[in-house]
Amino acid sequence: MVTRRRFLKGSLAAGAVALLPWVPRVAEAATLRIRPSWSTFCASEMFPVYIEAIRTMQANLNSADPASWSYWVDVHKNFCPHRTAYFLAWHRGFLFRLEAQLRKVAGNSNLTLPYWDYYTNPVMPVEFTDPASPLYVLNRRNTDVTAALALDAFADSVVNFQSGLVNAFESTLESLPHNPVHNIIGGAMGSVTVSPRDPIFWLHHANVDRLWAAWVSAGNGRTMPPKSDTYWKGSFVYGAALPTMARTWAFDTLGLGYQYEDGSMPVALPAPPPPAPVSAVTMQAFSSTLPQALVMTLGSGQPLALDERSVTIKVPLDAAGRSTVRSLLLRQPAKGAPPAVNSSLRVVLDGVRLTPLGKEGGFFHKLYINLPTTPGLSQPESRYLLGTLGPFEITSMLNHERLHGGKMHADNDPVQLSFPITDALREIWPEQLEVLTISFVRMDNGTPRKGRVITVQELRVDASDPAAMPAM
Missing domain, CATH: 2.60.120 (Jelly Rolls)
Incomplete structure (x- = not known):
């Protein structure tokens, strides 16, 4: 685990890799950024930079411009794969492209996307409930996602990756907790066509991406199709204003130049609030x-x-x-x-x-x-x-x-x-x-x-x- 102190010191250069629990497995990563948990991120100097970048993008009403918030809503509606292969890989590229656009809008190359680890704290961060903040949207139904969580995807029997195989991580994770987190929050998050409009979408998907990386690192028979496999042939599309991305780019996070503050799978569910729902285990x-x-x-x-x-x-x-x-x-x-x-x-x-x-x-x-x-x-x-x-x-x-x-x-x-x-x-x-x-x-x-x-x-x-x- 990358400590909060290390993140706050801004250890973003390649020289900081020696401080981390693992090193890049591929050569593409000239620098290694750390995607932090929300609590770490809020205590850093990047938090106000992030807020202003989102505010600026939301104010841009040109949906054909990647510097507008609505551009990314349309990309998700028109290109995202759900209920099929590449659900995880396409969204990894989606986050990577949006993160790059945030840095461009902010004029700050150190800005990274944070993640919301709802297995540790299932209540939506309070910063997203302030009506004066660009992180706030109307019509959310819930801010506690406890009922949406499950550990099925992290069982030792889930050893295959892609949708279409038995014991497949990709489809299991999409079913629980990905879809239910969208459902429980509701509002824009409850619809696949507009869910990226809610800024909590990006923290949710950063956590989904983190859980995928953690599953791979856990080993114990868990198997990804190798980079040479035909599964990785082809490319992903992220709208007319951006170049396509080779699927191989999404093979792991390190090849894209980032990793997560916490690279471990969840081992327990948070205690449910009263009245207790049916156990998810x-x-x-x-x-x-x-x-x-x-x-x-x-x-x-x-x-x-x-x-x-x-x-x-x-x-x-x-x-x-x-x-x-x-x-x-x-x-x-x-x-x-x-x-x-x-x-x-x-x-x-x-x-x-x-x-x-x-x-x-x-x-x-x-x-x-x-x-x-x-x-x-x-x-x-x-x-x-x-x-x-x-x-x-x-x-x-x-x-x-x-x-x-x-x-x-x-x-x-x-x-x-x-x-x-x-x-x-x-x-x-x-x-x-x-x-x-x-x-x-x-x-x-x-x-x-x-x-x-x-x-x-x-x-x-x-x-x-x-x-x-x-x-x-």
Whole structure:
């Protein structure tokens, strides 16, 4: 860990590398800047420089100019990959380009982006809640992101990197905590198309980038595709006013000339504030009939409305359905095949929409399959967790279809979301297959506004033959 004293002394030159716990692995880094934690950054001479640079960029109304704040909002809307490969690498380049622009606007080559380590302090820094500051934006729903945090991405079993592989860090980190932090804060942060408008976006993504670097450094079987791999061929785009960036530039932070004040993965979650939400690590006596939960049987075409309550959906299986599910679960996964080939069972949500209240954010739902009903059980939640659902996931899908499917969506158009369940069912192997239960567990700050936030036209379980699916 780089100490606060070392950072405050401004040890930015290559000669300071000897003071750090590791040295650059690549030759591109002529100097090594330190991206500090927010608390360190606020105590440094760079803090007022940063504030004025942001204020200047926000005052620039030319969205075609990289010196304007809106330029970066548009770049994220038009080029960012979510729910797909390069989510982490593209955003690393995005931060790197913005950081360079901040230095240019400030006229100070020592300025770096800080990060918000919400695993240490889950409450948004107070400087972002001052209405007189350029760090403040209207309509945030929450400033405490405790309910958004999880340790799933840092488990020893998560050894692969890129989306599309089993036990993949990139997709696991995107699902938790990346998306839920966006959802819990809400406001602009809850929508993929405008989230960079909120200055907390940049601290959030700097922390996501830091967690990626920490995962790589942790070793213990964790594997990145080597720089020579075809995965790194090609380039990233950051708007018409800036040159493209070779993907290899984002291979690690040291090649870009920076590292983080703290290079370690989180090992514990912050204590939840009262009233305590459901544990993000284990479940004690966690039932599919949660207190104040709705228990429903969803028929074909029957709509579902999600509000401030948790909901369990029962999906009955007839004799043919039970036979199909057992057959697919007993089939051996194809060795080395991407998960999509082996994930033959999926929960599909069709016609998903946000309500006006839902667009404000401040919440998300965790989706589980077959939560146990026996009191006293204690199992990792990852055994049952399928993913998360909130404003950011829905707007991400809308934007993904616009960018990659050529579909021009309005903000209230419906989308389809699917969640693979094959691996989870193989892991828990339910004794009874007459009914599958899908639980939507509401996560928020403990004092939610009441009302519908998400509507789903139809929930169904799809089964497909993996042998008939195309290889990816």
